[in-house]
Structures are given as structure tokens and as C-alpha cells.
Amino acid sequence: MNAVVIPAGQKLIDEVLNHIEGNKRDYSPSLVIFPGRRPAHFLRKALALRIGSSFIPPELLSMDEFIDSICDEFSPHRQLETIDAVAILYDIHRKCLVPLGGKGFMTPDSFFSLGLKIYRDIEELHIEGINHLMVRGVQTLITEGLPEGTRERLQSLSYFYERFYSELAALGLYSRSMRYQIAAAHIGESRINKYEKTIFAGFFALTQAEKILFRKLFPSEKVVFVFQDGAGLKEKLKDLGISYKGRGEEAGRPDVHFYSSPDTHGQILALGKILETHVEAGDPLDDGSVIVLPASETLFPLLRQGLSELPEDGYNVSLGYPLQRTPIFGFLNNLMDMLNSMDGERVYIPDYLKFVLHPYTKNIYYKGNSETTRILFHAVEEELLKQKAKIFVTLAEIEGKESLFRDVIRKHPGNGDVVTEEGLRAHLKAIHRNTIGRFSSFENVADFARKCMDLLIYILNESTARLHPLFYPFAESFVASLDLLMVSLMKDTAFTDRSSYFIFLRRYVMTCRTPFAGTPLKGLQVLGFLETRNLKFDKVFVLDANEDILPDTTKEETLLPFKARQILALPTYMDRDRLAAYYFESLLAGAKEVHLFYVSNDRAEPSRFVEKLLWERQKRDKEARAIDYIKTVQYQVRLINRVPDPISKTDGMVAFLRDYHYNATALNQYLKCPAQFYYARVLGLRAKDEITGDIGRDDLGSFVHNILRRYFINKRGRPLKEADLTFGEMDVLVESAFENEYGKDPSGAIYLLKRQMKRRMSEILKNYYIPLLRKNELTILEVEESIEARVDGFNLKGRLDSVEKRGEKTCIVDYKTGSNKDRLKIAFGKLDPDVRDTWPEAIGSLQLPFYMMLYSEKYPVRIEDLDGIFLLLGRCLINEEIELRIFDSPPEEESLKMLRSIILNLLSEIVDSRAPFVSAGGKRETCIYCDFQYICGTQWITK
Template identity: 25%
Template sequence: MKRFIQEIAEDILQKHGAHLPDVTVIFPNRRAGLFLRESLRELVDKPTWSPNIISFQDFIAQQVPTQVADKLFLTHQLFDVYNKIMKTKEGFDRFYYWGQMLLKDFDDVDKYLVNIENLYTNLSRQKQLDLTFDFLMPEQKEIIQRFWQGFDQTKSEQKERFEFVWDRLFKVYTEFQNRLKKQNLAYEGMQYRYVAENLDRLAFKKSSGPVIFAGFNALNLAEEKVISFFLERKNAEMIWDLDGYYLEDDNQEAGTFLREYRNKNIFAPTFPQDVPHFLKHNPKEIEVVGVPQYVGQAKVVGQRLGELLAEDPHLDLRKIAVVLADEALLFPLLHSLPNGIEAINVTMGFPLAYAPINSLIEHILDLQRTIRHDPDGNILYSFKPVLAILRHPLVLPFDAEEIEKLAETIESDNKVFLVQSDLIEHPLISTIFQEARDKLVTYLSIILLVLHGGKESTEIEIEYIHHFYQILNRYEELLSDEDKKTDLSSFSRLFKQLISTERLPFSGEPLNGLQIMGVLETRNLDFDHVFVLSMNENFFPSQGGKHSFIPYNLRKAYGLPNFDQQDAIYAYLFYRLLQRASSIEFYYNTEGNDMGGEEMSRFLQQLIHESGFEIDQRVLSSFAELEERREIVIEKDEEVLESLKRYLLNNGRSYRRLSPSALSTYLDCRLRFYYRYVADLYEKDGIDEDVDARSLGNVLHYAMEVLYDDYIKERNSGITIRKNDFKSLRLRLERAAVKAFRQQFSVAEDRIFYFEGKNIIAKEIIKDFMSSILKLDENYAPFDLIGVEKKYELDLPVHLNNAEAVVGLRGTIDRLDKKGNNVRLIDYKTGQDKHNFDEIALLFDRKKKNKVAFQTMYYALLYQKEKTPEEVMVPAVFNKDALFLGEDVLLAHKKLGEVNNAELFLSEYTEHLKELLAELFDPDVPFDQTDEEQKCKFCAYNNICARG
């Protein structure tokens, strides 16, 4: 089937073949002109000059003395005018969004030739409507009147502010235009209005010969007036791109504008006598496919293109178009294309907001936003933006090994805040990690220059970086010195808005290869095979660009573009895609979010239920049948047993030793023990920026160690703690707590720890615990402090697998003190641990075990070989009940009472411990999962087990 562009080329050659250079062809956009030149080249058989082929926008620009200024410049000029007239001091960052809306409104009212003074007149009084708007139709007056009457019924502060602004917008518009004219600048609508209002006075450059307007659908009033002038005065031609399916059916919104023009005297003769019916009379294969997730659509289309190439290796890719209603799918699509597609033409701008450099700049601005200073003036960088920057794909390749090593060190040392000396010496790292203060533009520009020179950057990444650099330079050119000193949050807000409206234009050969385009770029172009992605509501038709200061009622009354018109435009584009194509595949996302989003486009619904076409509908999904939960059991084969041997003494030494927490883990879940202590699957610790319940105990242990250890060393008068020592000890609480926090967060001694957020509260909690411990100790004093956080080891002979063996045990006792012959083995606990237990045997029962009692008796076993014969081991637990509720600190047997001598229970405890170890090393007892699934909830390995 002939394409629309081919028909135009044949028509031009037939009518004007002898005078092609004199012909001017005007399209709605530039893309169609490229294809027309190609079609003419294929049809002519001898060298000739090409017609003047131009877009309507470029045609208008040729006739005016002004140039269109860039959007940032226009918005800044409007900002100056607005603040001057409104007498506000609003910052440019806050005005930018509203300025864009105002610019769009001004552009609309100019293109639609609206009398802006009348539009912005205060219409709150009926007589003004009657006196000022006699030219309006009665229904238009009614719409305007209804709006302002409803507006005045409830005058709120916001409405009064709106009315105040509204009354002055005409003055803003006038002053803004005057300012631009003095500089020979304009926005697009200004140029359109100038031409439309000066048709009789303009010479119309490069259009002295035949003029052809081709492929137009929805005309603004300025376009309509210009085209009407040429049709009436210049004997111009009009070629419509249409189909009888929607033109002749009043219920089809796609033909709304075309029917309107056909009923106007000036346009009626330009419509063909025999309206083509491509949609109904030409065979088509139409497929509607639902795909889970947006990226899934790109994957499926890539697969389909691969299938087409496999069927026909010489397939002409120029006849295939992939249309993206959602621009964000561009890169997923490019990464999904099969290898056979070498030539690609992307006819759309890619939003810079999706570019990798944008996320890096956001991290860098976040780095600046979270900078702190310690009392010495050192700059402190928060770990979150630091790690995000170091591992960013644009930064990491500069020195992957060293940068990743630095990131791992930050994580392993739990460095919440970093100083300059913590970082590596590298040009890019040094450029990024400094305080920008009020030189943000210069700071970011230098970073972009360093990135631009990076050897690892791809061509497209360099293009992103260059585009960002241009935006920053333009920003710096426009703003005054005072504006440039804007605060970080203001700059971030403005820069985010600037980037959100920018597109990166792709360069390529438009007439070669697979065509990838946005919806608006499809105008006047025809393809044999069309794929359309994101055929969901909110994407097709697009819901963007509808914000305006002009309310819907007034837009409708003045003929300005509104929701209805935009939907009609998208309906036309939708059916245009179908007109001449032989195969069309529509894809939509079947999975939305909490706000919906999975609904297919209304145009697809219309096609399915109204067209009568034979449509193949499919929904792609993968059905996962849930298997019965598989129990994980690790048998003790030779490899597992060999790994276990590291806990046995060999030639007088063991490679590793078992701790009480390891054996407690085994009692909780054998499989968890296997993962952690046999297979060495360590859970990777994240950085804790706050002391939480998990790390609170670690900080308390270290704080108490520091408190007593430093005190004894500095006092230098023995290890006896007396009652008169506690006054001095309490004065040291703050210092010990801070030192413990410093150790927890890897803050060097020469730096002051910076407390903020939850850590301020956590420090006070730690000090409360320490104060309560000192209170108990003061009541118990005098006593000798034997040691804090002391490590002990024990070689325990055990009968394993019909042979004698020695198992290596180890443990760290929180504190040991001695009074008389009593040696207390103290365990600090910040949780809900209870120190009462039923009997020794139950300490080894998986369901009834008492972890605290198990652990303190374990410590007694370790210390037993160290004690003198006269010493009595007394296990004690300093838990919350003992510290804050006055309970006794001693371990207590529920039947026998307080355990004043742990040695009385050690024989039974040791036998049960040996039985536990025998089971651990027994080849016939596998590592299996616990039956108590509530223990799986917070287990580090619950994803492996599919529990929790």
C-alpha cells in the first residue's frame, strides 16, 4: 500500500514536475519532510532541485524579525517582570514551575489569537460581561459568567490571591512581550500571532510559487488563519491525511477537527471527493497483548523482532516502527533488541531526568545537604550519599578496585560519618568530596568536566554529561551574582525542575533502520509493521501538559486547547497508525500499583468493541505452581565432617573454637548453625547510623569496660573498688559512653563524636544502664575487679563417634569481680532475658532452654580451670529487672533457689554439654530446620529456607 508521503510525492511531480524548485511544501513537523525528500529522490529520473520542504514552525520563523529564545531565558525574563509587577520577592526556584505554566498559557492565547486583555479582565460583575464581551456567543458568555459567579460565592484568602494575580496578568503579559521585542526575541506563540495579524503586510519569503500544506489535523487559530489566507489569496493546496472510518462517523473523536474543517467554506473544497477507507478495506492483523510490568513489554517486543528477523533475514527494518507512549521504556527497549538489528533511528528526545548523570548529581547534592561539622571545624560526610556516589556506575569505573575497597571499609568499620582523611586520593573523589557552599554551579561544572574526560564513559554518557554542562552554563549566564548564591535546597529544587523538562535529542540516519519514536513523531508517517507500547490509560492518551492558570471553563469559552481537544488529537494519532499498516501489535501493562494503572487505553477498548475488526487478544503470564514446602536437610558427608574438624584439637591446637552463642544457635536451629559456622555464610552487616536494640548491648559492654579499665589504670592503686570510688566513676560516665559510641562507629580518637538523632537518646539510655550498674556495684563494694571482657579457652575431652577427641571452646566474660572467696561471673543484658531456670537438663532443651543461664554456666566451665581451690564461682546477670526493678542479680534455680556456687551444677552441665557436642559431630544427625517457625522471622537465612 502506498504511504501518505509517497502519494504527496507523486502528486507534486504530476502537478509541478517541471517547476519543483518553486514549490513549497509545509508539514506539521520536520520529520515528514525528510521522508518526502526520500520519496521524491526515488521517483525522479534526472537531477533536479528539491522543493522547499519545511515545517510550519520554521515557515513562521522565516517571516518574523525575532528569534525564539530558549525556555530558561524566557522563564527568567518572565520572573523579573512578574516580581516587578506583583511586588513579590519569590525566588526563581519557586517561580520556575509557575513560570512554565504561565509561559504555556501565553503561548496558547497567542496561537489561538485570544484577546488577552478581555481574558484577564475581572469578570466578577455581570455588567462587565455585558459591556465588554458583546463579540462572544451567548453560550460562551454563559460559561464565563457561570465560572465567575461560582468563584465569588465563597471568597477565601486563596481565591482573593488568585483574583489579585489574575487582574495583573495582562500587565505581566504586555510588559513581558515588550521586554522580548526590545531584544528581538520571542516565544513561539508571539511569532504565530505576529504573522496571523500581519498577513497583508508580509512578503512571505521563499513562498512565491505553489504552496502545499500537507498532513495537518488539529489547527490552532493562528495556523488556521495563515492557511486560510494562502488558500484564498495564494491559490495554495491542502492535502489531508485522513480515513473515512473516523471522518464520516460523528461518534469518532479522531475525526472531530477534520469534520469541523470540512464544514468551513474555505477548507471544504480541499477535502477529497472520494474519501479513502484504508482502515476497513485493507486487510490487517491486529493483536492486543497484555504484559506484566512495563519493562516486560520491551522484552516481548525485542523477542518478536527477533522472530521476524529469523523468518526473513532480509527484512526491511525501515518499514517497522516501535512507538513508545512511555518515554522511560526507551533504554529497556534498546537493551532488548536482537543482535540482528544493527541500524536504529530514535526519533524522540530522551528525558534527562532518566539519565545516570542525573542520579549522580542528586547523590552529590544530597552529600552537600548532609554535610556536618564537628566542633573542631572538620567536614563530616554522611555514609549514605558517600556509598551511593562511590558505587555509582559513572564513578566506580574510574578506579573500581580502590573505590570498592574504600566502600567495603566504610561498611565493615561502620563509619557513619567520614572525614577527608578517610577517603582515597583520586582526582574525581577529591573533586566531589569538598564543601561547595555558595559555589554550587562552579562545583558541579568541574565535576562534570572530570567525568567528561573519564576513559570509561561511553559515547551516550558523554552526551548526557555534555548536555548537563550546557544547562549549568546557561543557568550561570542568566542569573545575577546574588541569584547564584542561592541556598542548596533552592538550587536543588530549581535544578530538578530544569532537568525534568529537558530532552536529549538523538542523532542518527532517519531514513535507515528500525524506527523508534514517540506518539507525536508518528504524524504523516506510515509503516507496514507497527508495535505500540504502553497502551495504558494515562500514557495513551497522554495526561501531561494540562496544568494552566486559565480555568477549564474559560479555556473552553475562548477556544483554547483543553482536555477534550487533546483526547481528540491522540484519537486521531491512534487511528492514523492503523490506517495503512498491515500488522499492528499493541502492548499494555497488566500490573499496576496501589493507585491503579493496569487499565488498557480507552482507544483499545473502542477498537475491540466498536470497530468490528478481527483482533487477537492475549495476556502473557507465567503461572507458578506452588510446591509443597521443601524441608532443607544437610547430611554430614565427608566435606561437612571435614569442615567440622576445625573445632577439634589437632596436634595440640584447634583452628577454631566454639562459643556459647554458636552452641545456642545450634540449639535454636541446626541448619542455621550449619550456614553460619560450617558453610561460613556470613550475613553482611550494613552500616548502623543509630544504636538500635541489636547494637545497644555492644555499646554497653564496651562502655563498662572503658569505665572500669581506664579508671583502674589512671588511679594506679590496685584493683580494689571501694565505695568512695563511685563519685569519681560517675563523673566518668559521659566520657566512657562517648568512647563506646566512638568505637561502635569507628570515629578516631582525634575527632569529636557528633551526636544527632536517635543517638542522642541512645547515649542517655546507655548512661542510665551504666548508672544503675554503678548503683548495684556501690552497694556491693568493696570488691576486687579481676577483669572486664576477658577471653578464656577450654580444651574439653569428648567421646565422639566411638573415639576420644578434644573440642575447642572459647568465651568472653563481661566482668569478673571478687569479694572474699566469691568470684562473680557477670553477664550484662539489655534485653528481656530472665535469670531463672528450671533445671540444668532443660538448658539444653530446644524449646525450654534459658539462653542466659546456659551462657553463664558455660562461663563458669571456662573459668573453672583458672580459679584457686578456695574460690567460689557465683554466676550473675545484670539485666533490666535487676538494674531497674530491684531483682537479685544472681542466677536462680526455680527449685533450689539462688546459685551461690556454680561448681555444684557444673558436673551435670558438662555431661549435657558433652552430649550436645557428640550430637553436633555425629555423622548420622543431619543439620535440619527448627520446628519453631517463629524463630525464623528474624533469621538472616530465612530467604534460603523460604520461611519467616
């Protein structure tokens, strides 16, 4: 037997080169088998450097490829795909008299995840040579203390195991474990005999089938086994009957550095600095350097930040990336969410907007230009936001909105020859038809997969998606996965509910990965943890060296309990931990420079491998503190509650402000915070509206105002009688208003709000207006009256909710749907007209004084003969106490003059070029609800 054990620090590739046989530049008489595929690339490169010219390489195979080649010699059956295995297991499950989990897994989508676990378990059992009778027999050995559910799982696993492989044989399919068993049985008569030299290199943990195969090859002089020394190898070789002759020459210890970071981006930042230092020092980051990613989700932060300073050909990526984390899946997921939330033909507007505003959708070409579609869908968003509480709409309604297409034409940078209403409508219909319309129904899984594929091809051909980084490799992987579904044994499965197809696809995609091939070899290597097997690097950078990631062995994806795995001699999580430790130590052995990065916070802790290295360093240096070896990545955070700088007024601003038409809301805004006035009135900024399905405070106010306007508008100009205030008329108005806004059949929160609104509006009539009529004569003079006037050179405007004659007094009434008096009243005791700083604190609102001034300017009514009243309709109890008057008693002439003077002084201050716009200074009650906190820098103010 030719077995070689090389030291942990020696390069496996170099040792393999010493055993390859060939004639001059022809090495085809040799066969080399590695556990994985990646070492073959490094072997070819090493051989090319050694020869210095063209050559015929040896045949290089991974173990799986080698097994497949032998199996195809003797039994060329079609390989079983995982999706086919789940389909077969599901069929067995349905026929079982007592199905696993009762009725909980009787549909293909609900069974899928369970089927994956069953398939993994029985494949592991089969490749280890354990038959179903042994699985069934385990139960009798561990019955004591075994939960009933666990006993059922063991029985079911035995049932599946017994029937699964006979089903495969009948279908002419071979699973991976079956191919390994066939290869082990026929290895002696296989094509391996035609090679002058066969080398198995870098193996450590072997399945029972692999052990049988190796033992059959041990007597051959033409076969060489090369093992790399490391922790646990002695026991592995002993199991094979190979004598262990010691660890050989110890490699020098690498220079290991430890970095603790509060998050992933801190790791990337620290790594980027180190790489930058190497580049500046002229130290090459070639294929002798590796960045190891145990967690694939760190790949894109690394590419966008850590490697941004390197040229694209300066690094090489090789790992499998989950398809579920790609933008393509995000696009499909948005579409599936929208389809799931549909109510018949109506789409749920928040989900619809989320889908059409995805970059792939809103960048579909219109006459070769994607800008038009972006304008179109943002115009759709604005159109739908006009009725924010309306949460469902049909596609036909959207396509039929003429104002929408006129708005797009108005905003479009081109002219009418480029975009027309007819063309835009046809374009919108085409997008709906080719995306949402494709998914109205499905015949079966194959039809569903085909429609998903057609959608991706449509996006590829008709949008800018192809220009997005990595779209092609992600799309190819998706198409390959969908193509597999279309020909799988699951292809004819039909679900009763459309949503089941989506659940099924999500679970299927979770099993799929897109490969970053990592060839040709050049530059800095970026590899997954398993891709580093059998390779040596001078510089090693390991990210995410955290427990539960390195090693990632805590989660048991198995139905077999730990005790059963021990009895059956199956690998447990402890064996996988030892395997990960072997690979990790092998990676570090022989390296000159190692950098280990890990996240340390309340949810993450360093890997046990890191802790072991730190402890060894402490013992060697006799140092009690591990912290001295760790470089902590920290962010410089300046916790300063910054108050924004004043904003100076330009001549253009002043000219704009002199012509501006001021209303009470703008004046109140300036009074509370001039900077807020500047952002909202001068710059025209506002918070982006969102459709939430709820009626917001502003929308509710508009709704109530509209109902009261419609109720009282035909009752103007005459004294009201109690008979005029009928509850039935109010109910009809509320019903009509809701139907206009939300359709005939509002549901959920809107339906409940309608009932609440009817009750509240009836209470306003019953408990406020009718008692008011019994005390005073009441005449409605105007409803929702718009008034404009020019006062002292300022353009003023207002919209008065109700102007009423109450006895001899003319009252200006303003409806408020809130209940807070403090935000509206004026504290005259705190108000000093000569001290500007007292105004914001003392004045809750200038709205009613502003309206009274405006009204007296337009009509021949002295301001002293007017009164102002807020009606707080949001109070719990509706009665006469909902009235909030700005004056506790009839207004005094001096008080009215003072308020008029304050209003005019504020207006003069606004147009004064010497008075900058200043912030409220971080006042909690002003800043906490401000839309401009992040612009202003006062986001540190919270509730």
C-alpha cells in the same frame, strides 16, 4: 484553493510525492512542510526508492522551522529560550506590588515552576491572538462561584501578559508565538513565492496564527494542502472554510491484538516473544514496523529486554528522553544530596558513601586503572563502618586515616610500586577537590552551571563513564543545557543559600530532554507517540496503552480555569483528548497488524482507546465478553515454602572445623540452625553493615560493655564498698566514651542516647549494685577476661564480662542489653539429653554453661562451685529482678554434667563428616532474623 483530503488508511508520504515538482532528479523547486520533523526522513527515503539514483531533494521543513525561516527574513531577532522567559517573568514578578502567591515565590528557585506555567499560558494566549484585556475581561463573565485564588491568578496572568511582550521587544527577543505572528503577517511577501510548489501536509489542529497563515495562502495555485481523514477533521476543515467531501475509501480493518499485563516488564516480555516469532518466521521487522512508546520511561526496559535479541542496527530509536532519568542526573543528584546534608565542613556519611560509590565516582582512574579507586572507596566504606553510629566526618579526617591506605595496599592485586600511601592520599584528595570541593560556593547561576559542566568533563576524561552506554549523548545534552544556563538572562542571579542552586537545577533539568535522533532510517522503528504523526506502518506495537498515558491529557499545566479557556476559545483537555484520538486512529488506519499492550492492576487501567476498540469488536462479533479478546500475561509463581537441602561436609571443611576456635556464640548458632553456622563460620559470610545514624543492638552492647569494663577494672581484687560506686565517675566515663566515638558535640539521636545512657548506668549502680553490696560481700575478680582451653580435642575460647565473688560463690556474670528472658533460659523440664530434637527448643543459650565449663578448665575451681548470671540491663525497671540465673537453685551435679555432655556432643556433631549442615526447617523464631534468608530460601518467613 488546492486542498486534498486522503483516506485515513492511505500513506501521506505517497500523496505528497505525487505533488512534488522538479526537473529530472532536481526537486529543489518544491517545498514540503510537515507538523514535525520525522516525516521528512521517510519522504527522502521514499523519493530515493522511487528514483533509484542520486537526486536533489525538495526543501523539507517542520512547521516551526518554516516559521523561523520566514521570521528571520523580516525580523532576525534572537529566539527566546524558555529559561530566559522565566527570568523575565521573575523580574516582572518581583516588581509587582501584589505578587502572585504573596511571599511564596519571591526567590528564583521557588518561582521557576510557576514561571513555566505562566509562560506556557501567555504564549498560548498570544499565538491564539488573545490580548491581555480579553483575559482581564473574562473575570467579569465568570465571577459567580469563582474562588478568590482563581480571580487573583487571572488578574496576575493579565498583568504578566501585558508586560512580558513589551519586555521582549525592548530586549530584541522573539518568543515562539511572536515568530508565528510575524510569519502570519508577512507570509504573502516571503520567500515561499520562489518555489514552484509548496505542500503543507498532515496538519490537523491549528493555532489561530497558523489559520491566518493558511488562509492567506489558500488563493495561491502554487500551494497545496494535504489533509489526512480522521475523527474530527470535518470540523477543523469547516473552520478553515474548506468543504469536506467525505471520508473517502475506507481502509481495511487491521488485525488487532490486546495484551494485559500486571506490570511494564510483563508487556516487554510479551512483545519480545512476538518479535521473536516474527524473526523466526523470516518476517522482516523493517522500517514498516513500529514500536510506539507513549511513556518514555519504558525505553530502557525495552532496549535491555524486548529488543535484546535484535542486532543493534536492527532497530532505530527516535524520541525525547527526560534528562532527569539519566545516570548523569543521578550522579549529580547524589552529589547535591550530600552537599545539602553537610554540617559545616562535615559530610553526612550515608550521603557521602552514596556519592563516592556511584559508578562514575568510584571508577575514576588512578594511573590509568580504575580498579584502585574502587578498592579505595570500598575500603573507605569499611573504615567508616567501624563506627556505624558516627554519622558526620570531615574530608580531612578521611584523608588522614593511615590505616585506610594500608588496607588498600594490602588488598591491591599489584605491588608497592603501583600504589603507595602518599599516592593514594593524593588521589583521594584530588577526587574530593574536583567533585565536592568544586561546589563549596557559587558566585551566581553561571558560575554554578560552569562548575557542573567542569565536573562532567572531569568525569568524562578521568573515569570509565565514557565507556558506559549512552554516556556521550546524555553528557552532550547536559552540557548543552548547562551552556544555555551560562548565557541565559538568569546567569547573573545569585542565591543566598547553596541549596537553592540545587533546587533550581533540579527544576530546570525537569524541563530538559535528550533526543534520540533516529537517523538514518533502518530496521524496526521505536518512536514516541508524537513521532508517529503522518506516518504509516504495516505492523504497529503500542506499549503502555493505559489511561493517563494514552492520552496523557489529564494534568492541566495551566493557571487558566476550564471555564476561562472555553470563553477565550483556547484548547481544553477535551480538545487535546480529541487530538490524541485522531493521531491514534490515524496510526492504526492502514496497518495490517496491531498489538496493544497495557498494564492492568489496582493502579492502572486500559486506555479509553483500547476500550473503544474492544467495544467495536464486541459489537461486530456480537460477543458479550471482552475478556475473550485479551491475552493475559501471567507469571508462573510457585508458592512453595521450600526448606533448604542439607549441606554435606567435605574433607576440607572437617579439617577446618577441627582446628576452629569455638566460642559460645558459634555454639548457640549451630544449636539453633547448623546451616546458619555454615554460612557464618565456614563460609565467613555476613550481612553488609550500613551507616544509619543510629546505634544498633550489637553496637549498643559493645558500648555498655566497654563502659562497665572501664568502671570496674580498677576496683578488682578487693571487697567493694558503697563509697566505691560513685555516680560522678560513671557520668565522666559515659561522657568520655561518647566523645571518643562520636566527637565532642553529638547531636540528634546520639545526644539523646547519651543522656539516656547516663541515666541508665546510674540506675544500674543505684538500684542493682548498691543494694547487692548491702546484702552480700562483693569482690570483682576479673573484668572482660579472655579464656582459652582445649577440651576433649576442641579449641574453646570465651570472653567473660565479669567474674565476681559473691559471698562464698564465684559467679560468672554476662551483661545483656536486651530484656527477653525466653531467649536465654534453659527449660530443663523439656530437655532430654538423649533426644537431640529437644535441644534447640529447650535451650535458650549455652553461653553461661559454656563459660562455667571453660572457667573450671583453666582454674582449680569445681564447676559445682560456680554460678552463672545474666544481667538484663534492657529491662524497664532496674532492680534485683534483672538477674536471670540458669539454675533456679544451686546447680546440681547431674544438671551440670548433662549440659557439659550436650556441649561436647554438639562439638562432635560439628566435626562429624556424616552429619550435614541442615536448616532450622523454617522455624519462625530462628529464620525471621537470620541474615541468610535469601541464600537459604526462607525469605517467605516474615514477622
